[in-house]
Amino acid sequence: MVRINNSYDLNHWLLVLFFLAQLCIFVSSSDASEIQTLLKFKSFLSNDTALDNWNNSTNPCNGTTNIWSGLYCEKNGKVYGLKLQNMGLMGIIDIDTLLGLCALRSISIMNNNFEGPLPSLNKLGALIGVYLSNNQFTGEMQDNAFEGMSSLKKIYLDGNEFSGKIPKSLAALSKLSELGLQGNQFSGKIPNFAQSPNGWKYFNISNNRFEGRIPASLSNLEASAFTGNLGLCGKPLAPCKSSKKKILLIIAIVVVSIAAILCTMVAILFIRRHSAKSKQEARAQKKLKAQHHTAAMEVQLTADEDNYKKAEKGGELYFVRKDRGFELEELLRAPAEVLGSGSFGSSYKAGLLSGSMVVKRFRQINQVGKEDFYDHMRRLGRLSHPNLLPLVAFYYRKEEKLLVHDFVANGSLASHLHVKREPGQPGLDWPTRLMIIKGVSRGLGYLYKEFPGLTVPHGHLKSSNVLLDHNFNPLLAEYALTPVINRDHAQKFMVAYKSPEFSHTEQTSKKTDVWSLGILIFEMLTGKFPANYLQQGKRANADLAAWVNSVVREEWTGEVFDKNMKGTKNGEGEMLKLLKIGMCCCESSVEGRWDWREVVDKIEELKERDSEEEYSSYASDGDMGSSRAMTDDDFSFSVNA
Ligand SMILES: *[C@@H]1O[C@H](CO)[C@@H](O)[C@H](O)[C@H]1NC(C)=O
Ligand SMILES: *[C@@H]1O[C@H](CO)[C@@H](O)[C@H](O)[C@H]1NC(C)=O
Ligand SMILES: *[C@@H]1O[C@H](CO)[C@@H](O)[C@H](O)[C@H]1NC(C)=O
Numbered sequence: 001m002v003r004i005n006n007s008y009d010l011n012h013w014l015l016v017l018f019f020l021a022q023l024c025i026f027v028s029s030s031d032a033s034e035i036q037t038l039l040k041f042k043s044f045l046s047n048d049t050a051l052d053n054w055n056n057s058t059n060p061c062n063g064t065t066n067i068w069s070g071l072y073c074e075k076n077g078k079v080y081g082l083k084l085q086n087m088g089l090m091g092i093i094d095i096d097t098l099l100g101l102c103a104l105r106s107i108s109i110m111n112n113n114f115e116g117p118l119p120s121l122n123k124l125g126a127l128i129g130v131y132l133s134n135n136q137f138t139g140e141m142q143d144n145a146f147e148g149m150s151s152l153k154k155i156y157l158d159g160n161e162f163s164g165k166i167p168k169s170l171a172a173l174s175k176l177s178e179l180g181l182q183g184n185q186f187s188g189k190i191p192n193f194a195q196s197p198n199g200w201k202y203f204n205i206s207n208n209r210f211e212g213r214i215p216a217s218l219s220n221l222e223a224s225a226f227t228g229n230l231g232l233c234g235k236p237l238a239p240c241k242s243s244k245k246k247i248l249l250i251i252a253i254v255v256v257s258i259a260a261i262l263c264t265m266v267a268i269l270f271i272r273r274h275s276a277k278s279k280q281e282a283r284a285q286k287k288l289k290a291q292h293h294t295a296a297m298e299v300q301l302t303a304d305e306d307n308y309k310k311a312e313k314g315g316e317l318y319f320v321r322k323d324r325g326f327e328l329e330e331l332l333r334a335p336a337e338v339l340g341s342g343s344f345g346s347s348y349k350a351g352l353l354s355g356s357m358v359v360k361r362f363r364q365i366n367q368v369g370k371e372d373f374y375d376h377m378r379r380l381g382r383l384s385h386p387n388l389l390p391l392v393a394f395y396y397r398k399e400e401k402l403l404v405h406d407f408v409a410n411g412s413l414a415s416h417l418h419v420k421r422e423p424g425q426p427g428l429d430w431p432t433r434l435m436i437i438k439g440v441s442r443g444l445g446y447l448y449k450e451f452p453g454l455t456v457p458h459g460h461l462k463s464s465n466v467l468l469d470h471n472f473n474p475l476l477a478e479y480a481l482t483p484v485i486n487r488d489h490a491q492k493f494m495v496a497y498k499s500p501e502f503s504h505t506e507q508t509s510k511k512t513d514v515w516s517l518g519i520l521i522f523e524m525l526t527g528k529f530p531a532n533y534l535q536q537g538k539r540a541n542a543d544l545a546a547w548v549n550s551v552v553r554e555e556w557t558g559e560v561f562d563k564n565m566k567g568t569k570n571g572e573g574e575m576l577k578l579l580k581i582g583m584c585c586c587e588s589s590v591e592g593r594w595d596w597r598e599v600v601d602k603i604e605e606l607k608e609r610d611s612e613e614e615y616s617s618y619a620s621d622g623d624m625g626s627s628r629a630m631t632d633d634d635f636s637f638s639v640n641a
């Protein structure tokens, strides 16, 4: 009698019993039972003429010699291996029957015609070798397909049509030293095998659909073990493209495409203007184009409309101004014209009965949730200033936002400054430019007052965001959006993030919008386009700095002012004052740069014409003649500091 004292002993005895069972000692070992088992196994097979000598007139084994074909026998006459190879066999591998062969350690059914899923081999926990090569097995394997087969050393599944991932239970086999999976449809990543590295006698997973990086533990194997898997990389195959490189590649593609789009837009703009030979012709063309765009836009908007209909509840226009009212449907149905596509999305002009509206589509406004977005938009809706383009309504969806503004007839400051004119067609004259810059400065001052909590209350101040009404009164657009625009996107595109402080310290300051205003002043006085606005990233800053420097240099040569600017007679002194203000705004060190209040005040003081004494003083010695004469020191502002 065995006394079992505690659970340790119990476990121990269960283990011993299991082990003995595997050795067929406790199983009644009559040959008769093996004969019946094998004949039953055979009965599930078809086209089995190769097994004709499997009959009950003889024993399967005489000692280690097999009497029946396709068997390996042990000394004690037990079957330890089935080697049913090249026999044209078909039918079912009945694993449950094979449980009757207690000595069975190896199964080979290579080069037959078996079909269907992997047989449930894991019922035969003692198997050491499994050879299923070159049949027609198909399908994915269960993750536990090899669970409990801790003795398994060799698995050959090659030349079938298995698919899916390598089962976890296979990768976990700790004694595995031969694995042939080549010529299947396996996919996914190569798992980290549990068996010790360098322990492979055979490893081949070629000609499958594996992907990803080859684990380091397999990198010393022959490349031919991995070939024919298009998605695999890393030693011994070609190195993987790192994800960093991939991201860089994607960024590069995006940058190039955006640049291409911008170039096309600029080109179209120039071509349009250039071809407008006379006002009449231009009008006729405009009409034509409007019709053309209307057709194109209708297609676009119909598609959008479908999207809107799919949008969740609350997908309607929200009016921040009570004096307007129209339905989203009305807006979508209205004849529309593409105005252009900026760094945030496209904008359209929609002709409503109540007046034309501009709809701007933003795709990069996800910095805040819906409630914060609504709050911020309501706040924008409460703003009221003669130099701000009022927000009329907005539309919220997770992926896309629409902001609706009044249409401003006279285009942007950028278009007036930079679009090619026919000879003799005058550019904006000095009094108009002065009026515009005063309006811009007032609008900016208002934003500073209204948004004391915002570091950059405008954030995107540039000539294309200054719109002009029929009186050339300027209206700031795209203001106060930094709290809601995705940070990455903002940093790539918005003017504030091209400032010297952002490129040096990755931070904007309360004086960043002042810097943008300075650039705008330079642009207005010189008529030159800070071309780098079209570029992204930090290099743009260096270019802008170089441009500012060149303006400062040219000032000395007297060539700085825009040749197309008329009405400068008797105003040069004031123009120089404005240039000086621009310089104080563009001072690269934030401490040295003027505060917005000072800038607004100084711009407010400017006049169209020099006062008598100032003018005579300027004319006599070329100095600005203001209370504070220009000295070398004044030009020592270092853009790159
Ligand atoms: C059994 O096998 C032997 C030898 O392989 C053969 O001679 C005999 O005819 C077979 N008997 C039957 C009933 O199939
Ligand atoms: C052998 O098989 C035949 C027919 O299947 C059966 O009649 C006979 O009893 C069997 N003999 C032995 C020894 O099992
Ligand atoms: C079994 O093998 C032994 C020797 O290897 C031989 O003497 C004996 O005749 C064989 N028995 C049968 C039934 O074939």
Ligand SMILES: *[C@@H]1O[C@H](CO)[C@@H](O)[C@H](O)[C@H]1NC(C)=O
Residues within 6 Å of the ligand: 047, 049, 050, 087, 088, 089, 090, 113
């Ligand atoms: C049946 O088996 C024979 C060999 O024993 C093989 O030549 C033949 O192709 C097989 N038939 C089928 C349909 O697999």
Ligand SMILES: *[C@@H]1O[C@H](CO)[C@@H](O)[C@H](O)[C@H]1NC(C)=O
Residues within 6 Å of the ligand: 182, 203, 204, 205, 206, 207, 222, 224, 225
């Ligand atoms: C892997 O299998 C393929 C296809 O059968 C063969 O060409 C290649 O030589 C094998 N490589 C190794 C290392 O066994």
